[in-house]
Amino acid sequence: MTLRPARRSHAPNAAPSPTEIHQKGPSPEGLDARLVVDRGGFRLDVTLTAAPGDVVALLGPNGAGKTTALRALSGLIPLTSGHLRLDGVRLDDTPPESRPVGVVFQDYLLFPHLTALDNVAFGPRCRGAGKAEARAQAAEWLDRMGLADHAGAKPRRLSGGQAQRVALARALATRPRLLLLDEPLAALDARTRLEVRAQLRRHLAGFEAVAVLVTHDPLDAMVLADRLVVIEHGQVVQEGTPSDIARHPRTDYIARLVGLNLYRGRAEGHTVRLDAGPDITTTEELSGPAFVAFPPGAVTLYRERPAGASARNLWRCEVAGLETHGDQIRADLTGELALTADLTTVAAAELDLHPGAPVWAAVKATQTHAYPA
Amino acid sequence: MTDTLQSRPRRERPRGRTRAVPIPLLVPALIGLAFLLLPLIALLVRAPWSSLPEQLTSAEVWEALRLSLVCATAATALSLVVGVPLAWLLARTRFPGRGFVRALVTLPLVLPPVVGGVALLLAFGRNGVIGQWLDAWFGITLPFTTTGVILAETFVAMPFLVISVEGTLRAADPRYEEAATTLGASRFTAFRRVTLPLIAPGVAAGAVLAWARALGEFGATITFAGNFPGRTQTMPLAVYLALQNDPAAAIALSLVLLAVSIAVLAALRDRWLTAS
Numbered sequence: 148m149t150l151r152p153a154r155r156s157h158a159p160n161a162a163p164s165p166t167e168i169h170q171k172g173p174s175p176e177g178l179d180a181r182l183v184v185d186r187g188g189f190r191l192d193v194t195l196t197a198a199p200g201d202v203v204a205l206l207g208p209n210g211a212g213k214t215t216a217l218r219a220l221s222g223l224i225p226l227t228s229g230h231l232r233l234d235g236v237r238l239d240d241t242p243p244e245s246r247p248v249g250v251v252f253q254d255y256l257l258f259p260h261l262t263a264l265d266n267v268a269f270g271p272r273c274r275g276a277g278k279a280e281a282r283a284q285a286a287e288w289l290d291r292m293g294l295a296d297h298a299g300a301k302p303r304r305l306s307g308g309q310a311q312r313v314a315l316a317r318a319l320a321t322r323p324r325l326l327l328l329d330e331p332l333a334a335l336d337a338r339t340r341l342e343v344r345a346q347l348r349r350h351l352a353g354f355e356a357v358a359v360l361v362t363h364d365p366l367d368a369m370v371l372a373d374r375l376v377v378i379e380h381g382q383v384v385q386e387g388t389p390s391d392i393a394r395h396p397r398t399d400y401i402a403r404l405v406g407l408n409l410y411r412g413r414a415e416g417h418t419v420r421l422d423a424g425p426d427i428t429t430t431e432e433l434s435g436p437a438f439v440a441f442p443p444g445a446v447t448l449y450r451e452r453p454a455g456a457s458a459r460n461l462w463r464c465e466v467a468g469l470e471t472h473g474d475q476i477r478a479d480l481t482g483e484l485a486l487t488a489d490l491t492t493v494a495a496a497e498l499d500l501h502p503g504a505p506v507w508a509a510v511k512a513t514q515t516h517a518y519p520a
Numbered sequence: 521m522t523d524t525l526q527s528r529p530r531r532e533r534p535r536g537r538t539r540a541v542p543i544p545l546l547v548p549a550l551i552g553l554a555f556l557l558l559p560l561i562a563l564l565v566r567a568p569w570s571s572l573p574e575q576l577t578s579a580e581v582w583e584a585l586r587l588s589l590v591c592a593t594a595a596t597a598l599s600l601v602v603g604v605p606l607a608w609l610l611a612r613t614r615f616p617g618r619g620f621v622r623a624l625v626t627l628p629l630v631l632p633p634v635v636g637g638v639a640l641l642l643a644f645g646r647n648g649v650i651g652q653w654l655d656a657w658f659g660i661t662l663p664f665t666t667t668g669v670i671l672a673e674t675f676v677a678m679p680f681l682v683i684s685v686e687g688t689l690r691a692a693d694p695r696y697e698e699a700a701t702t703l704g705a706s707r708f709t710a711f712r713r714v715t716l717p718l719i720a721p722g723v724a725a726g727a728v729l730a731w732a733r734a735l736g737e738f739g740a741t742i743t744f745a746g747n748f749p750g751r752t753q754t755m756p757l758a759v760y761l762a763l764q765n766d767p768a769a770a771i772a773l774s775l776v777l778l779a780v781s782i783a784v785l786a787a788l789r790d791r792w793l794t795a796s
Contacts, residue, residue, distance in 0.1 A: 221702050222702075223701070223702070242701075244703075244704050244705055245704075246702075249703075250699070252695065252699055256693075256695055256699040258696060258700075258714055258718075260718060269703050269705070269713070270703035270704055273700075273705040273706075273709060274704040318702075321703055321704055
């Protein structure tokens with residue numbers, strides 16, 4: 148990194164202590180935002196904080212408000228209320244072109260009439276660099292992305308993965324203090340995705356300011372981000388590290404994403420009484436509102452009620468649907484307890500499973516996981 | 521494009537026999553086609569081919585042709601300078617009465633050109649609403665001048681450009697402008713460096729349309745600028761005048777305009793093919 152133009156003046160020089168970086172709430176460096184946007188019946192109300200170097204993923208189903216949050220951060224739509232501070236500077240009323248924010252758009256939006264080099268040089272040019280200087284900086288960025296050979300190529304001649312890297316270089320070339328990525332891997336096919344995900348992870352790890360990425364893909368979120376913020380219906384429903392969220396999902400959406408059966412109820416000792424449904428016996432001892440989760444692979448199915456079954460969690464169900472899931476069969480069950488169960492193709496054939504078939508589903512207490520709600 | 525992709529396999533599929541076109545549709549269609557083509561054929565048949573070279577090399581013809589080309593080009597340039605921003609305003613901003621403004625812009629498309637000429641006289645004539653001040657303060661007189669021809673042609677031709685560019689702008693993805701904005705471009709810079717290059721094919725097509733319309737302008741021009749050879753007498757006026765006393769010359773001039781029209785059509789087709 149030989150080319151390093153002076154940081155924009157509002158970045159404080161004093162390096163914050165580690166405790167300050169990880170402290171929640173307003174901190175002088177990094178992102179501190181409460182984004183409230185009202186749009187015709189939809190209300191987004193999301194609080195986001197992040198320290199420099201953090202990579203935060205906004206994860207949520209379509210229509211949850213992820214992209215709205217990103218557009219509010221970049222200034223493309225105004226905040227209805229709330230605030231947005233970046234490195235201690237209020238940006239609520241700053242127009243998008245004056246914000247130290249870089250955006251990688253979902254389909255990249257590389258300017259089709261400009262070469263890769265001129266696309267990357269566009270930002271530095273707009274922020275006051277001379278033509279030659281902007282191009283030199285752009286060449287440097289393309290080189291860093293391993294795209295030096297494609298500097299003269301128009302976007303339509305670039306592969307999906309290359310275009311993604313040019314888009315990232317273009318966003319980074321303005322030296323943003325906040326980098327936003329909207330579904331950065333969604334436009335790629337499965338194979339390219341794997342490769343680009345690894346590259347992107349490397350680039351994000353090396354990025355010294357705050358990065359916020361939006362995705363509906365839990366794998367992208369977990370690989371790329373240090374912290375997940377899950378949004379549903381414009382609200383934050385859960386936030387935490389990827390492993391924490393994968394182990395302790397708090398909504399059906401997240402449970403489905405991480406592939407767990409999730410129930411909510413009231414715990415009394417080793418039993419969780421579900422709000423709607425039977426009791427589930429667990430190994431954890433809790434009291435009060437609690438979640439119980441278990442993976443579909445922990446479920447054993449029987450056509451006849453198992454005699455003297457050691458499992459104390461036994462429910463009478465009916466097969467609602469079957470689908471292949473990797474090299475296994477995933478069965479959706481309804482009945483006493485709605486759940487999904489994974490079983491081998493052989494087991495599915497032996498049990499003669501078909502939609503409507505009555506089954507008994509059993510889960511060992513040791514395979515369940517209960518945690519306070 | 522998708523159209524051709526879809527139609528190709530369909531075309532290759534063998535069919536029993538081509539279905540007959542119903543007579544009640546075929547006959548009027550052929551009559552319509554003949555009606556459009558016959559006058560042009562007549563023009564070619566009756567053209568004084570032997571005397572054509574000398575007709576076309578006469579000073580008056582060259583004078584009219586030169587004036588036509590200069591005025592049409594100037595009118596197109598003027599339309600571009602004010603028409604493209606106007607199209608942007610209509611396509612990219614919201615303001616009260618936008619639909620009304622849009623209707624006003626398209627009015628000259630349907631307004632009889634003569635009425636346009638009268639309206640121009642009332643606005644920019646020596647005693648016009650604005651013209652009297654131009655005359656009193658700056659000593660500028662617009663009617664019956666070459667500048668008047670350019671104004672009359674711009675009035676009639678600019679709507680073609682505005683409509684064409686506005687359509688292209690609406691079809692263009694506004695998110696490119698947003699991307700430019702997040703990179704630090706002001707709205708004007710985003711327009712100049714991103715939007716304008718993207719809509720260039722549409723602007724070019726609109727400019728060609730406007731230029732062709734300006735070249736053929738008759739009614740507004742003769743009303744507002746008169747018919748002075750060398751100053752305001754463009755090709756269409758020359759054709760009309762020649763028809764009174766020298767039909768052969770009128771035919772020769774018409775042939776020139778026909779050739780120009782065909783050239784414009786060819787240019788446009790090319791542009792549309794490469795643009796789509």
